[in-house]
Amino acid sequence: MKVFYFALVLPLLFTACGDSASDLSQHDHDHKHLQAEASEALPINPVSVIGGVTVLEMTGSDRMKYNLEAFSVPAGSLVKLNFRNVGKMPKAAMGHNVVFLKAGVDSGAFATAAAAARDSEYIPAQLVDQILAYTKLLGPGENDTIEFTAPALSGDYEFLCSFPAHLFAGMRGVMTVE
Ligand SMILES: [Cu+2]
Structure with a gap:
């Protein structure tokens, strides 16, 4: 058998x-x-919801672009951001971060102030009260993970890279809280 x-x-x-x-x-x-x-290249799912937490897989590149420029989160929910610099250029010339601004903040004025704050990795001490959350400034191949609570108030919240000139090159986006 x-x-x-x-x-x-x-x-x-x-x-x-x-x-x-x-x-x-x-x-x-x-x-x-x-x-x-x-x-x-791009993560397969840049936005996913796991156990009620919105998980973002974001990248910044040598072309001064994020892979993700718009996404939505529920008001008051937890957000987890995994951010990675996928570029090759040195940090001093092409560092990237992600800075989420509070509602109504002038992102251009924020970026201009941030550009002068090299000693604090382009997070201007006098404007920290305009920030919801931010990652470290990353060099090539580096990554950082942050968690924050989305605002309770629905609306559009801008985010940007505060490295000098990167906002104006297009390294920005909008988080919609709904
Ligand atoms: Cu940047």
């Missing part, structure tokens, strides 16, 4: 696998390579 079982199953196994061992390892290598490239 056992002999019959193996005689039946083994040919099926070989048929299913098909490829030789070297083909399989080559295939595996290609697969890993593609995965590595994908993680360098």
